[in-house]
Every structure is written in C-alpha cells, then in structure tokens.
Amino acid sequence: MDTAALERDPLMIAEEWKGEGRQVAIATVVETWGSAPRQPGSHLVIDAEGNFEGSVSGGCVEGAVISEAADVLASGAPRMLEFGVADETAWRVGLSCGGRIRVFVERLD
C-alpha cells in the first residue's frame, strides 16, 4: 500500500538504474549543522549522463554534487564533500539556508 511512495525513492531508482546497466553514484547527507534543509540519510543518486533523483539540500548544492559524482564514477574512489556558509565554494553554489552539510559520494559497484 505504501509501495507507491517507495517506487520513486532514490535508492529504489538506483537499483533500477543499475539493473539497466547504467553507472550509478549514491550521495548521502551524513552530517548537518544549523538549518540544513535535508536530514542525515537523505540521498541523491546520479548516473553517468548526469541524470539524478532525490536531493541532499533544498536544491542549493545538487549541481556541485552531480559534477563531483562524475569523478567518483570514473575513479571508483569515494569522496566526502562539505558545503556551508563558511566555505567559498558553498557560497558560490549557494547554500542560502545558512546551514552546513557533509555529503558522502560513492559508486554503486
């Protein structure tokens, strides 16, 4: 009965994409400070073409995570990303909510 909601869930989509033979990276919010919009455990999944599902922020840093995911897919090495108001990159990509987040990006093998 609540399987409909699960079907559009990023982890279900990651499994589906992998089953189709696509390369998949999984990004996970592992830590937040301040008024971060997404809780730890939130996912963004990305394929090699830059298609994505889910979110790790309110749309503020997804672009940066997606471009890092391309490197993770190519190298296979996981990466820890940090975004926040104190960080110039984050300011540039605009975590306008004023919080800070750490995002772990890994390849689905």
Added chain:
Amino acid sequence: MQRASLERLNEARRTRRAVVLLTDLGNAREEVVIEGEKVPAGFEEPIAAALQSGKSGLVESHGRSYFLNVHLPSARIIVIGAVHISQALAGMAAIAGFPIRIIDPRTAFATAERFAGVDLVADWPEDVLKSDPLDAYTALVAVTHDPKIDDFPLGQALKAGCFYVGALGSRKTHAKRVERLAAAGFDDAAIARIAAPIGLNIGASSPAEIAVAILAQIIRALRKRDVMSPAGDAR
C-alpha cells in the same frame, strides 16, 4: 556500495522491515543490518538507538568513522469498517501523510462511491491480513463494533505489536469485547493496549470529529512509542 547490499536493503524496505545500513566512510564498505538479525560487534548500542529514534548519524568506532543510515517502515493505518467515521478518517490520514487501507466485508458499506480514491477492500479481515499482515509500524482501527468483523483483527494487532490499537464501541460493548479477548487467551496487559473508547478525549461528537480524535491518538502513539520494547507494552 555493493549492488547486493543495495538489493538487500531495498528488499527489507519493500517488505516493511526496519533496516540499518552501516557504511565505513574510509573505504565505502557497508553492512546491511535487518532488525532482529545479528548486529556487527561494537555497534549494538548505536544501532539499537537508531532503530528506536529513526535518526541516522555518524558513529566513531576504533578510530574509524561510520555512517549509520536507518530506514524504518512508514507508519500506516488499517481501518476495519467502511463507516462514516472511516470516510472522514481516510481524507485526514492522507493529509497527515499516513497511507491508509480500509477493510470491510459488508459490500453495502464498502463501495467505491463512498470511498473514491481510497484503498478499500470489500473482504473479510481474515483473508486480507493474510497477504498484508499487520506489523509494529501499523495502526489498527476497528470501527464496525461487530465482533464477527472486529475481533479477529484486534487479536492480530495485539499479537503483531501494532503501535496503535483502537476499537470503537460503548463501555458496555467494550466490556463484552474484553471478556471475549480474555477468553481467547489475551492477558490484561495486552487487552489494556486497546484504546477504548477510541480517540483522544476532546468531546468529539460528529463522525468527522471522532476521526480527528482517532488520528490525534494515533499520532501520539507513534511519536511517543518505543520500537525496541516487546510487543504488548502498554503505554
């Protein structure tokens, strides 16, 4: 993350089992821990805490950093009885974000016209619950006050440790229900878990108001529950 781990994690989620994904942030190696199964040594406490709170977070162990991502099944409501209260409750539950299913074998009540867009099953609870069993993340609301329909799912709800069990009926009706459940072997503590009269005491009068009282009582039971306590814990 290994594909096999993701498949195991997703399968547990599809079948409404609480599950934790434990990831070593140094090397991206992970372990899938399904509730009730063996927990990796040293992680007993944080995993138990995560299953209880539903909160994911970082854990340090032996100088290494791990992320513990907990997935609890979403809370849902199963209503026995396609009555006027259920019509109101179906709409309210949807707004509050609870999937809801209504079961009633009486085809005069369980009509698509009265429950447009609602997950409604015109069949006996005995049959429906076989393929869609109750669990600790389900609230069971019995509102037919007909023992032939309500008693079986009420008993099942107590056995399954549903986080909320409520039954409509006057004090007299409930007293008789208590007698039947006791005769069926349920102890006082289990029977005391049934919310009856149903709903928070807000003086609800109309069917819609009673639905508000029931939904509020379900939310209270959900937010104050302790998922690690054994089924049958009264609170």
